[in-house]
Amino acid sequence: MKLSPYEILDAAARRHISDKINLYPQIAEKIERKAIWRSLRIKPALMVASILLAISMISGVAYAIGRSLGYIPGVGLVEESNGIYILDEPVSVSHAGHTVTVKQVVADSQRTYLAYKVDGILPVRSGFPICTDAPGLALPDGSMLNFTGGGGGGMESSRGQPMRFETSYTFAPLPAQARPTQTRKLIFISPCEMPMLELVLAAAPADYATPATVIWSNHEIDEPSLSGTTDSDSPLIPAKPTSVPNGSGLYLDQVIEIDNAYVLIGNFTDAGDLPGSVLISETSDSFYRPKIEDASGESIVFKVRQDIHHPTVWGGFYSWAYEIPKTVAGPVKITLDQVNIEFTDTFQFQFDTGSDPNPRQQWELNLPCKIGGYDYVIDQVKKLKNGYLLKWHSGVDMPEDSFFNLSIKDLTRSETAEHMSFVDKRQTDQINYTMNFLTDESVPTGVLTFELTLNQTVPLYGPWSITWIPPNP
């Protein structure tokens, strides 16, 4: 059998992209966030109030100040006031060559944490080799615990060996009547058509979680420097970011003391007062990792504590948690040098093509303009069989991370940027750009307004810093 190129490419893509993906919840959440974000951007007072509310909600709800806290590596903080319940030992079931093992269950008054793995996974010709839907957790009466988060996980493999898939999820806490006393049961409903697994939970021993204590943080937030703080190439970026608090910047929310370490928990907030939106995503970790220094200015080696991350409550709010050794000599300074922001700028120009321009007719415009603070020259518009071609150029001092969209305004039809591409060609003294506007319909003619939109990602330099003073030993 000879496979088509499509089948071969599809097989390669399928190995990485499961049939079971579900992007819709994230898309819906982002749309909602963007809607909130847009309304907040035009209402600064509401913005500040919302930030404070968000932080207070996180501090109050998720971290249960004043209660008995514990820390379990990989699981995160647990609330121990009403005890925690755990799976004594991993439980497995095998079926059709796969073995599902529930490795860990931890139930406290805030949530139920579940970690499981699937072993014995063989590569498949098409499709993802294992189901990756969320499993279910049911109580003995058949009611389900609500799914609250998690997922992801990863596939481990070594050449020639069956693969392993591991992941973790969180669910709602067990109902109060199900928690106290000796043992409690849950039913693990595998997404992989395995037999169900009964999970017997028992009260965790007293030392199961490392004691954790919230330290009310005694810290100062430094104003970003007032001058020379940005060496961004873009003329649009102002000389300084706005100051904190109550504006965009770095915030320390809490410090948790565990064992022989402190965990600093905070966030970077985009309050809408910067020259563009801060690019923040779930994967911002590596982009926005700060430096942490001790009293002598020496860098402190710290661990990212993803298991203690605050939930991301909305767009424009990036939370972090870093663990530093307790032996550190304070004060401790956390500094974030830069964030990336995204902004757009548009330029419109109008000209008359006449009512019936010839194919390949061209108009030399030589029109200087400024887009995003940079100087460009619109060189030429050329009529194509099915649209127009626009040529323009700039000097060579442009950031590489720029791209354009082209549209013709006031068209009642739907030709938009998706019909276009952008080519830049760097020469020694200038960069040439070419972009097409193509349409399936009749090509618009007459007086047309072309709109060129620049989208640019640029670094915005702070630094933003926080100084925290550890408690006396």
Add this chain to the structure above:
Amino acid sequence: MDDHDAIQRMKNGEISGLEVLVHRYQVKAVRTAFLVTQDETLAEDIVQETFIRLYQRIHLFDDDRPFEPYLMRSVVNGALNSVRRDRKFVSLDGNPTLVETLIEKAAPVESQVASAQLSDEILDALAKLSPRQRAVIVQRYYLEMSEKEMARALAAPPGTIKWLLNAARTRLRSLLSPERSQQ
């Protein structure tokens, strides 16, 4: 609910229309973006952003036109923009032996194509192409677009598409049918 109905719902402000389209096309869209970017997370981000942009600009969409080609064109352009920004590719220029190595390893295709190894090697080879070459391979062979459609989607002259495809196709043919390339 067909695509047309889903789009009408979106135009009426109902997000349920978007949900239908996401569920219908997300897998193919993410795989398309992945083949261009070679990055699973980035591919998902691109498709998410494409759907969000689509939702926000749905009033511009002419619902007499087929939706899927429009979506896939947006995904490919989004993926191209992303890889251009990241500049995460290595030119194949100066490494002509790579293709030869792959040809040897690829035979016989029929017996190996199901293996993870060959899939990885194909992805490795794609990663060595320029983003634009990768895009034309994905459009021609994965989205199965005609050259004319590609020229329109990439807003490039047909001659450029032919040239890009020729270079990319030569390599792909070598990968997929080594016996033919040796004739």
